[in-house]
Amino acid sequence: MQMPPPAQAALFLDVDGTLLELAPQPDAVTVSAATKALLEHAGERLAGALALVSGRTLADLDQLFSPLRLPAAGVHGLQRRDAQAREHHAPPPPGWHDRLAPRLQTFARRHDGVVVEDKGSAIALHYRNAPGQAEAAIALAEGLIESLGPQTRLLRGKMVLEFMPAGSDKGRAIQAFMADPPYRARTPVFIGDDVTDEAGFQAVNTMGGLTVRVGTIDQSQARYCLPDVTAVHACLRQWLN
Numbered sequence: 001m002q003m004p005p006p007a008q009a010a011l012f013l014d015v016d017g018t019l020l021e022l023a024p025q026p027d028a029v030t031v032s033a034a035t036k037a038l039l040e041h042a043g044e045r046l047a048g049a050l051a052l053v054s055g056r057t058l059a060d061l062d063q064l065f066s067p068l069r070l071p072a073a074g075v076h077g078l079q080r081r082d083a084q085a086r087e088h089h090a091p092p093p094p095g096w097h098d099r100l101a102p103r104l105q106t107f108a109r110r111h112d113g114v115v116v117e118d119k120g121s122a123i124a125l126h127y128r129n130a131p132g133q134a135e136a137a138i139a140l141a142e143g144l145i146e147s148l149g150p151q152t153r154l155l156r157g158k159m160v161l162e163f164m165p166a167g168s169d170k171g172r173a174i175q176a177f178m179a180d181p182p183y184r185a186r187t188p189v190f191i192g193d194d195v196t197d198e199a200g201f202q203a204v205n206t207m208g209g210l211t212v213r214v215g216t217i218d219q220s221q222a223r224y225c226l227p228d229v230t231a232v233h234a235c236l237r238q239w240l241n
């Protein structure tokens, strides 16, 4: 894997499972001082051409990485804060949230260990603590997608089903970053670990960039693979040394 020289690269990083170890619950995750220092150093080496590209909200990312406030795409691209700290939000269609949220809440109440994470513009159903409920959760999700029609997308992550309005994804978020300085004219590098990152891999491949999936590249559009979060940190440290 040949990384482009930092002076010519733009780095896009997924968060959970890529930069941080996955935790049983998303709010149980913490960020070490070493990880924050690594990101700060990366931002300097890349002249600001760095962004987080996550399923979390921007508010959640800011809290996690505080005091850093990095350029970031949140909720799989529904929210974006560019390098000039301007925010871009794609609001869900009217009524979208209210048609979906009560049905997921009801399901979670009836199935032990299933947790709803309501991000407002997207809603996630986590069953990491209840793997036995996977089948029921997937059946519910498929039924909901059928009844809600094409304005809703279902993202199947690791032990999580995420519903979001159609029209945004991590690939489009990365393209939007790449249209402006300091990213523009640099070579994009995107590291992610999950199916929700595939749109990002596809977009970055199309732009002639470098794509890395954490774990395995079976059935992935990523061209390269790193085994785990520790390897991601080591790779970034060595590259940005």
Ligand SMILES: [Mg+2]
Pocket: 014, 015, 016, 017, 018, 192, 193, 194
């Ligand atoms: Mg991830």
